[in-house]
Amino acid sequence: xxxxxxxxxxxxxxxxxxxxxxxxxxxxxxxxxxxxxxxxxxxxxxxxxxxxxxxxxxxxxxxxxxxxxxxxxxxxxxxxxxxxxxxxxxxxxxxxxxxxxxxxxxxxxxxxxxxxxxxxxxxxxxxxxxxxxxxxxxxxxxxxxxxxxxxxxxxxxxxxxxxxxxxxxxxxxxxxxxxxxxxxxxxxxxxxxxxxxxxxxxxxxxxxxxxxxxxxxxxx
Amino acid sequence: xxxxxxxxxxxxxxxxxxxxxxxxxxxxxxxxxxxxxxxxxxxxxxxxxxxxxxxxxxxxxxxxxxxxxxxxxxxxxxxxxxxxxxxxxxxxxxxxxxxxxxxxxxxxxxxxxxxxxxxxxxxxxxxxxxxxxxxxxxxxxxxxxxxxxxxxxxxxxxxxxxxxxxxxxxxxxxxxxxxxxxxxxxxxxxxxxxxxxxxxxxxxxxxxxxxxxxxxxxxxxxxxxxxxxxxxxxxxxxxxxxxxxxxxxxxxxxxxxxxxxxxxxxxxxxxxxxxxxxxxxxxxxxxx
Amino acid sequence: xxxxxxxxxxxxxxxxxxxxxxxxxxxxxxxxxxxxxxxxxxxxxxxxxxxxxxxxxxxxxxxxxxxxxxxxxxxxxxxxxxxxxxxxxxxxxxxxxxxxxxxxxxxxxxxxxxxxxxxxxxxxxxxxxxxxxxxxxxxxxxxxxxxxxxxxxxxxxxxxxxxxxxxxxxxxxxxxxxxxxxxxxxxxxxxxxxxxxxxxxxxxxxxxxxxxxxxxxxxxxxxxxxxxxxxxxxxxxxxxxxxxxxxx
Numbered sequence: 001x002x003x004x005x006x007x008x009x010x011x012x013x014x015x016x017x018x019x020x021x022x023x024x025x026x027x028x029x030x031x032x033x034x035x036x037x038x039x040x041x042x043x044x045x046x047x048x049x050x051x052x053x054x055x056x057x058x059x060x061x062x063x064x065x066x067x068x069x070x071x072x073x074x075x076x077x078x079x080x081x082x083x084x085x086x087x088x089x090x091x092x093x094x095x096x097x098x099x100x101x102x103x104x105x106x107x108x109x110x111x112x113x114x115x116x117x118x119x120x121x122x123x124x125x126x127x128x129x130x131x132x133x134x135x136x137x138x139x140x141x142x143x144x145x146x147x148x149x150x151x152x153x154x155x156x157x158x159x160x161x162x163x164x165x166x167x168x169x170x171x172x173x174x175x176x177x178x179x180x181x182x183x184x185x186x187x188x189x190x191x192x193x194x195x196x197x198x199x200x201x202x203x204x205x206x207x208x209x210x211x212x213x214x215x216x217x218x219x220x
Numbered sequence: 221x222x223x224x225x226x227x228x229x230x231x232x233x234x235x236x237x238x239x240x241x242x243x244x245x246x247x248x249x250x251x252x253x254x255x256x257x258x259x260x261x262x263x264x265x266x267x268x269x270x271x272x273x274x275x276x277x278x279x280x281x282x283x284x285x286x287x288x289x290x291x292x293x294x295x296x297x298x299x300x301x302x303x304x305x306x307x308x309x310x311x312x313x314x315x316x317x318x319x320x321x322x323x324x325x326x327x328x329x330x331x332x333x334x335x336x337x338x339x340x341x342x343x344x345x346x347x348x349x350x351x352x353x354x355x356x357x358x359x360x361x362x363x364x365x366x367x368x369x370x371x372x373x374x375x376x377x378x379x380x381x382x383x384x385x386x387x388x389x390x391x392x393x394x395x396x397x398x399x400x401x402x403x404x405x406x407x408x409x410x411x412x413x414x415x416x417x418x419x420x421x422x423x424x425x426x427x428x429x430x431x432x433x434x435x436x437x438x439x440x441x442x443x444x445x446x447x448x449x450x451x452x453x454x455x456x457x458x459x460x461x462x463x464x465x466x467x468x469x470x471x472x473x474x475x476x477x478x479x480x481x482x483x484x485x486x487x488x489x490x491x492x493x494x495x496x497x498x499x500x501x502x503x504x505x506x507x508x
Numbered sequence: 509x510x511x512x513x514x515x516x517x518x519x520x521x522x523x524x525x526x527x528x529x530x531x532x533x534x535x536x537x538x539x540x541x542x543x544x545x546x547x548x549x550x551x552x553x554x555x556x557x558x559x560x561x562x563x564x565x566x567x568x569x570x571x572x573x574x575x576x577x578x579x580x581x582x583x584x585x586x587x588x589x590x591x592x593x594x595x596x597x598x599x600x601x602x603x604x605x606x607x608x609x610x611x612x613x614x615x616x617x618x619x620x621x622x623x624x625x626x627x628x629x630x631x632x633x634x635x636x637x638x639x640x641x642x643x644x645x646x647x648x649x650x651x652x653x654x655x656x657x658x659x660x661x662x663x664x665x666x667x668x669x670x671x672x673x674x675x676x677x678x679x680x681x682x683x684x685x686x687x688x689x690x691x692x693x694x695x696x697x698x699x700x701x702x703x704x705x706x707x708x709x710x711x712x713x714x715x716x717x718x719x720x721x722x723x724x725x726x727x728x729x730x731x732x733x734x735x736x737x738x739x740x741x742x743x744x745x746x747x748x749x750x751x752x753x754x755x756x
Contacts, residue, residue: 002689002693003693003696004716063740064736064739064740067715067736067739067740068715068716068735068736068739069715069716070712070715317563384598384600386596386597386598386600387600387602388561389558389561389594389596390594390596390600390602390662390665391602391612391616392558392561392589393556393558393589393592393593393594393666394589394590394593394612394613394616394617394665394666394669395587395589395590395613395616395617395669396586396612396613396616396617397586397616400616404602404612404615404616405602405603408602408603408604409602409603503649504649504651
C-alpha cells in the first residue's frame, strides 16, 4: 500500500468513528426520551463536544489531503464526499443533542401511549437503521445498500405527514399533556430531518463510488 | 512567386549540391582503391606476403617490410598512448587555469601542424645521433610516437571534458578521491573516444614515410629484426623505393602496387580491430 | 543533528545564500523549494561540501552535522561525504556492472572483504526496492536498466556507504510519472532510517513526500515550517504566492 492509500485509509477510519459516535448519540437520545433519563441526556450533551471536535479534525484532514496530495478522479470524489458526509453527520449529532434538551426541559415522563400513538418509536428505529445502513454502505463501498437508505426515508415522511393529526387527536383526549405533545411533535420533525441527512449521505456515497449525481433527480 | 515554393526549391538545390559532392568524394576514393586493387591484386600471393625480397627487390616478397611496419605501429603506440593519455589527463584535470596551461595547449596544437619530415629530422638528431640508438626500431617508434602524440593528447582532453560533471560529483559524494574518480569513473567512460584518437593515429603512423626515412627504414634488408635496436624495412618506404629508385623500376612496378595494396589492407585491419574494441567498450558504457 | 547557522555563501561577488538559519529534523523529509536560482540547490550542496569543487566559492557561518562544524579546519571531507549521501537530478550510474556500482563507494573507501561488500550490496539494493528486479542480473551493465531503475540504483549506491543523511537534488525530475511515484514511495520508506533533504521544482512532490518545507527566494530562507502549514496556511505572502502559482 502506498502512503497515499494509507492516508485515505486513515481518513476512512476517522469517518467511520464519526458514524459510530453519531449513531450512538441518537440511540441514547431515544433511550433518554423513553425513560426520561436526564443522566443520559446530560451525557449526550457532553459527548456532543466530541462530535464537534471530530468534525473539525476530519475537515482539517480533508484540507491537508487536498493541499498535499492533489487527488484526482475517485480520490477527489472521495474527499469531496467525505467533507459533505462529515457535515451531515455533525447535524445528526446536533439533532440528538436537541432531543436530549427536550428531555432535560421536560418535567413529566413521556407517556408510552403518546410515543406509540405518534409512531415516534418507529421513527427512531427507522432513522437509526438508515444511519447504520449508510455507515455499512460507506465502509463496504456498497451502493445498493446506499440505495436502500432512500426507500426507508418514505416511512419517515409518512409518519411526519400524519404527525399533526396524530398529535391533535392525542391532545383532544389528554389536554393536560400539552407540553409533552409539543416536544414529541418537535422530535418527530427533527427525526424527519435525520432521514434527510442520511439520504444526503447515501447520495454522496453513490457520487464518489459511481460518479453519478442523483441529487435533485428521481432516478436511482 | 509563392514563398513556400521558393523555400522548397532552395532546399532542393542545396540538398542536391550536397548529394553530388558526396558522390564525387566516394567516386574518387573508390577509383583510387579500385585502381590499386586492379593493378596490385594479381601480385598478392602467399609467397609475396611471407617471403623475403630477392634479386634487388624485383622478385620475392615483402615479409620484412610488413613485420617492420607492424612493429613500428606497435612501438609508436606503446610510446604515444600512455604519454598522450597522461598528458591529456593532466591538462584537463590537474593543470590550473592559467597562462601556462594555455601555452601547453597552444604548443600541442602547433605540434599537430608540424610537417612530418621535421619530426624525421628531429628524431634523427635526438634518438639516432645524440642518444646513439642508431637507425633502429626504437628510434623510429619514438619519432612516430611523437608525431602521434598531439592527436592523442587532444582527443584525450576532449574525451575527458565531454564526461558530464555529475559522474565526478557522484564519485566524490561517495568519498572517493580525485585520482580514484579519474581512474575508476572518468577514464573508463572516455575510453571509446580516446580509442577513436588512437585509430586515427594508427592510420597516420602506418602510412608515414618521412619520419622513418632517417631513423629506422632500411633500403633493402632481407631478414627479420632480432631486437628493437635493429633496422627494419617498412611498407611506405619500401613502396617509395620501389617506385622511385629501385634497381629495375619497370620490373618492380607491379610489386609496388602489391605493396600499396598490402599497406591499405593492414591499415584497414588495424582500424577494424580498434573499432571492434571501441564498439565493445561503447556498448558497456552507452546509455540506453 | 543537522543545522545551518548564519550561513552565507558567495560565488565570487555574487551573494548566493544570505544568512540562512535552519535546523533539520532527524529521520524526516525536509523539502527545499523555490524558483530557479533561489539558492536551494546551493544550500543542499553545502551539507556535503560539494560546493568546494566550484572555484571562487566563499562560505561564512557554520554547518553542523552530528555536533561537528563541517567547515572547520581539519575536517576530512572524504569521510564527511561517506556520512552524507547524495542523489542527483539525472540518474548517473557509472560505466560498471550493477553490482560494482553499488560496491564502488565501499571499494574507494578501502573495504576489500568481498563477503562484506556482497552483503552490503544486497542490503542496499533491498533498501532501494531494486533487489527483486536485478538480483539475477547483478553482473549486467547498469545502463541496461530503465531510467527509474537507474535512479534507484544510484540511491542504493549512496546507501551502501551507510550514510545517516541523504541529499537529493531533484531526484525525479528526469523520470516518467510511474518511476517518480516509485521514487517518492521509496523516500517515504527511507525516512524511517535516514534524514532526508530534497530539492524539488515540483511543488506537489514537495507536498507529497516531505514533513517540513523550506521556501527559498533570492538566496534567503523566507519560510520554514511543517509542510502541511506551508501548503494550507503559510505565514508569508511570498510563500503563499509561490505555492499558489501566483508568483511574480
